[in-house]
Amino acid sequence: MSTQTQSRPRAQNLADSVYQQLKSELFEFQLLPGDRFTEGEVADRTGASRTPVRQALYRLQREGFLAVNFRNGWEVRPLDFDQLDALYDLRILLEQTSIRRMEKLSAEKMNWILLPLEARWKVDPARRSSDARQIASWDEEFHCSLVAASGNPEFVRVHAEVTDRIQIVRRLDFTQPSRIAATYQEHASMLDALRRGGFLEAADQLATHIECSRVEARKLTLLKLQHARREFVSDGGSTI
Amino acid sequence: MSTQTQSRPRAQNLADSVYQQLKSELFEFQLLPGDRFTEGEVADRTGASRTPVRQALYRLQREGFLAVNFRNGWEVRPLDFDQLDALYDLRILLEQTSIRRMEKLSAEKMNWILLPLEARWKVDPARRSSDARQIASWDEEFHCSLVAASGNPEFVRVHAEVTDRIQIVRRLDFTQPSRIAATYQEHASMLDALRRGGFLEAADQLATHIECSRVEARKLTLLKLQHARREFVSDGGSTI
DNA sequence: AGCCCGTGTTCTGTATACAAGAGGGTATCC
DNA sequence: GGATACCCTCTTGTATACAGAACACGGGCT
Numbered sequence: 001m002s003t004q005t006q007s008r009p010r011a012q013n014l015a016d017s018v019y020q021q022l023k024s025e026l027f028e029f030q031l032l033p034g035d036r037f038t039e040g041e042v043a044d045r046t047g048a049s050r051t052p053v054r055q056a057l058y059r060l061q062r063e064g065f066l067a068v069n070f071r072n073g074w075e076v077r078p079l080d081f082d083q084l085d086a087l088y089d090l091r092i093l094l095e096q097t098s099i100r101r102m103e104k105l106s107a108e109k110m111n112w113i114l115l116p117l118e119a120r121w122k123v124d125p126a127r128r129s130s131d132a133r134q135i136a137s138w139d140e141e142f143h144c145s146l147v148a149a150s151g152n153p154e155f156v157r158v159h160a161e162v163t164d165r166i167q168i169v170r171r172l173d174f175t176q177p178s179r180i181a182a183t184y185q186e187h188a189s190m191l192d193a194l195r196r197g198g199f200l201e202a203a204d205q206l207a208t209h210i211e212c213s214r215v216e217a218r219k220l221t222l223l224k225l226q227h228a229r230r231e232f233v234s235d236g237g238s239t240i
Numbered sequence: 241m242s243t244q245t246q247s248r249p250r251a252q253n254l255a256d257s258v259y260q261q262l263k264s265e266l267f268e269f270q271l272l273p274g275d276r277f278t279e280g281e282v283a284d285r286t287g288a289s290r291t292p293v294r295q296a297l298y299r300l301q302r303e304g305f306l307a308v309n310f311r312n313g314w315e316v317r318p319l320d321f322d323q324l325d326a327l328y329d330l331r332i333l334l335e336q337t338s339i340r341r342m343e344k345l346s347a348e349k350m351n352w353i354l355l356p357l358e359a360r361w362k363v364d365p366a367r368r369s370s371d372a373r374q375i376a377s378w379d380e381e382f383h384c385s386l387v388a389a390s391g392n393p394e395f396v397r398v399h400a401e402v403t404d405r406i407q408i409v410r411r412l413d414f415t416q417p418s419r420i421a422a423t424y425q426e427h428a429s430m431l432d433a434l435r436r437g438g439f440l441e442a443a444d445q446l447a448t449h450i451e452c453s454r455v456e457a458r459k460l461t462l463l464k465l466q467h468a469r470r471e472f473v474s475d476g477g478s479t480i
Numbered sequence: 481a482g483c484c485c486g487t488g489t490t491c492t493g494t495a496t497a498c499a500a501g502a503g504g505g506t507a508t509c510c
Numbered sequence: 511g512g513a514t515a516c517c518c519t520c521t522t523g524t525a526t527a528c529a530g531a532a533c534a535c536g537g538g539c540t
Contacts, residue, residue, distance in 0.1 A: 154326040
């Protein structure tokens with residue numbers, strides 16, 4: 001396995017450490033879309049020098065989170081809902097394809113994949129978790145498992161990239177109890193379909209499931225941004 | 241358009257310049273899979289200092305071309321045919337999906353997409369190009385056009401990444417005249433199918449077309465590597 | 481009042497100096 | 511003779527110094 005695909009790479013470099021700190025600040029909305037800053041500021045804040053900071057910043061730039069203005073500072077890239085839609089579309093494609101390909105799996109492997117997911121999602125409503133962060137993590141695990149079942153490591157890698165890119169809006173989806181309930185119900189329903197060999201049915205449900213999540217996340221993101229800064233400007237397009 | 245998706249970014253930084261030089265050396269087999277080198281060597285060779293060199297090296301690392309050994313130099317990652325197969329698989333998925341979605345395009349847009357491709361590929365055999373590099377470039381253009389027709393910029397971006405990653409073996413496919421002829425024939429056939437609305441048919445042809453290319457490229461890569469270094473070692477797996 | 485030009489500050493891009501650890505070779509000991 | 515421990519060299523990781531360009535501000539001119 002290559003270094004970049006390790007699930008939780010324990011930072012041994014300062015660069016990785018700074019990278020993870022910045023990413024967490026992005027996800028926690030401590031760095032808001034449109035915010036501008038300099039390398040020196042980040043260096044001071046993290047205690048590292050500009051060298052590893054730059055390494056982290058350029059990585060985040062290539063991943064699409066930041067943008068650098070030539071000799072004129074950095075900025076958090078505004079949320080582009082068109083791009084997020086495109087990423088959701090790609091995510092659906094990868095997950096649907098993976099589900100459809102599960103048809104070729106042996107019953108044994110199939111069972112091996114479904115069992116842990118059923119244990120997590122087919123539980124009594126009274127025993128469900130309500131911790132948004134926990135649910136978000138489990139949800140990601142659910143969808144990654146489906147893609148992993150495809151057996152194609154590149155599917156997994158790209159899917160993980162896409163997931164990371166949309167996580168900033170997706171995780172908000174689990175702040176509403178009704179959405180958590182829907183997630184439990186829809187995951188259980190998909191698992192049922194897979195159990196009885198309804199791969200196409202499961203794939204259809206998946207698309208609907210993700211689409212709903214996308215729409216909800218979009219709404220919640222707009223609300224969250226309005227709270228994070230009382231005023232926000234729209235440049236006339238779908239970017240904020 | 242984001243910086244990273246510019247088709248041919250004219251390097252204004254030394255880092256980009258070094259990046260492109262190294263990548264070209266990789267594609268030209270001047271840097272062979274398994275080769276080891278240090279940052280200082282690259283700095284001397286390119287005339288830049290270690291700072292931009294490191295930026296370029298880390299970029300190539302995250303793109304999967306290189307690997308860094310902690311305080312112990314860099315190496316060109318060996319060709320992993322399993323990974324290449326996975327990448328081909330992903331490429332087929334993206335292109336097939338794009339083709340199937342062309343069904344929803346208006347006749348006008350469809351024509352706008354097909355016309356330049358037909359002008360290039362539906363030509364008299366006597367007027368065909370035989371320049372491997374030229375054909376490789378046109379072939380890439382052909383497949384990228386199909387994905388671009390999907391209208392999803394993220395499809396395009398990921399497809400471009402994948403294409404870049406497999407280019408090192410794919411371009412060898414056009415060193416054989418028979419393969420060039422097959423490429424012309426198959427592209428023309430697919431364009432015909434698309435003209436008469438046979439989207440599924442075209443998608444099927446595409447998969448076969450890419451599969452053939454993959455198998456041929458694999459064979460030729462092994463030959464090329466044997467020529468580039470008289471001896472080569474296999475570590476028992478499918479990596480070289 | 482408005483516009484233009486020059487200057488100064490600031491920030492990134494690049495080069496270089498320094499630190500720390502991994503690997504190999506050699507000498508020594510058993 | 512073989513194995514082990516030590517030391518030296520080499521390489522990356524990190525910090526800092528320097529250069530060049532972009533922007534902002536202010537003064538002078540029309």
